[in-house]
Amino acid sequence: MARGALQVRRWPGGVAAVCVATLILGTLLAVVLRAEAGRGLGPSDWAAIRFTVWQALLSAVLSVLLAIPVARALARRAFPGRRAIIGFLGAPFILPVIVAVLGLLSVFGRGGILNVALRWVGLPEVQIYGLHGVVLAHVFFNVPLATRLILQGWQEIPAERFRLAAQLGFGPREMARVIERPMLRRAVPLAAVVIFALCISSFTVALTLGGGPRATTVELAIYEAFHFEFDLGRAALLATVQIVLVGVAALLALRASVAEGFGAGLDRVVTRSDSGGLGKVSLDFVSITAASLFLLVPIVMVAVEGAAGLWKMPAQVWTAAVVSFCVALASTGIMLALALPIAIAAASWRGFEAVGLFGIAASPLVIGVGLFVVIFPIADPFALALPVTALVNAVMALPFALRILVGPVRDVVESYGRLSATLGIGGWAWMRLILLPRLKGPLGFASGLAAALSMGDLGVIALFADSETATLPLQMYRLMGSYQMEAAAGAAVVLLVTSFGLFWAFDRGGRSHVDA
């Protein structure tokens, strides 16, 4: 049997994988053991479960329905700025949720521009808190994702099929029946199930726009049980429920087998003969414009209000910004320390990639409660708020990092493994001279994602922080809670700039001086 050209050391990857598995499975176990099932689930708990599933279902269906015309327009139109729009569709992935929420409030909130306009023409106002708001925010985040997934489906249709359709003189009806609907039947459920899974465990949106007996998700209920009642047993019980929900959603999503390529290769326009006609052109124009406005206006509003608010921010905002920056860097470091050895080991044994799945199937709040249960008897969990946040953020970024890194590491081993072996290069020299330089691009990209995700995360920190400590998203949430909206907008601008700045700096760093 082939011995493999290069003797790749697997044990560091093994150690990293065991650490991740222990952290996730260990906290899950701690949660389940700590759960007090005695009282069982009350009516409000069942309401939370129903609401969680219902809002996720609505969000998934609406996101996908809205995404279809946008994806179709992007697939069949070539226009200046198309590439920019497709790139922009990837941005919500690293957009801090709380910033988007603030933006949505300034458009759809009580004092938002929409309600101002409605009042002006004498129509009833819209209400953003509750189910509406939660679904609105989820749609805001997931229309771009759904668009990309469906656009990918469109572009996987071979160009020959459209040419054949033109030859056969297909009209719009045949086109839809023979070509588009079969593709949509595959792509749409996949996109929907992925979004459903994401919305099941979304915390920040529920925290800021949900609440009350009629709009509490399980994650929010965990937080409230923990934060307001400090009822660890109940929090753990709810966390167990959440494990089941997230597990089922993750299984559904896995079965649909996601293969989103981070937008690679989406810049090809499908030339097709049936895209003419004023009706279609204007439909596409409206779809793209409406989607762009829906996504852009809230962010622009935050930026405009925030620019004024920058001068009204309390000093804590700057402290929190520095704290968040450090947490983001630490989290990126931890992510690299875990992902790189695992990716190297996965190059010779694919099983290691499965470790990344743990991160997908876990929710930060559940891990947070679990860690609290474990740490509580031995140390003061509140004192460890920041290290714990950095660690959990790193584990959450791990699945994405592995998706980015495993392929390129395998390429390096396959393309240059035998040459390295015959020259006798191994160990650290191989890492330093061969692997890391070849991996600069993917490493920069993965680090950028990890840093931005950590910078904008409002999850574990909400559980662990005392009133003295805060990351920037948490500080922003506190400002919003005390109705200091201008200062909150200022903080949002700082958060936005740091998140995207970190991503840009890492990604850019990885791309400099790269040779073919």
Added chain:
Amino acid sequence: MLMLEDVRLRQGDFALRADLAVETGARVAVIGPSGAGKSTLLSLIAGFIAPDRGRILWDGKDMTGAAPGKRPVAMLFQDNNLFPHLTVAENVGLGLRHNLRLTETERDRVETALGRVGLEGYGTRKPAALSGGQQSRAALARVLVQDRAFVLLDEPFAALGPALKAEMLDLVEEVLEETGAGLLIVSHEPEDARRIAPQTILVADGRAEPPVTTQDLLDNPPPALRAYLG
């Protein structure tokens, strides 16, 4: 002397047996039908594949289990012979020191080797800035500084045109003369064998035959080789 002592390998339907010896400094072509196991034979000698049975010996010492880098061979592949992110000089320097912390003398040796293959002054360039022929030359410069007892070539110049390929084979000969190394070259072209290798190993029907005189073999090919040559 390089010896393959009753070496056997089986991978699914594929099987290869080799029981042969190659003299120190000999230049040997490895020819035979596609899929017969020419590259596999080189991989066994280079240490990328371990045989199921048998031993590989160098000057009487068993090196069957030795790591590829510890064997007395330098190898050139069909492609990916240079690391694209390292300069030409660094690529050559890897043949001397794996951490690239070269001494002054070693740096001089790299320069001399580059000059020897006609790449004087190209040391600071990246491989992408070289032509295909120049890339082959850079790889040969590394073979030169590695100074191993055998050079293994696995169809290394297949991507080059006929004139360039002839030029490279001449350069290989010069390098061999300089280092006194032996050669094992896998090739599809009987002409390559005639040109550079007085001896030939025929790989066919699951066996690697002991080397025989190239001239005789090509003039009176056995049935398996005749079918391949057409």
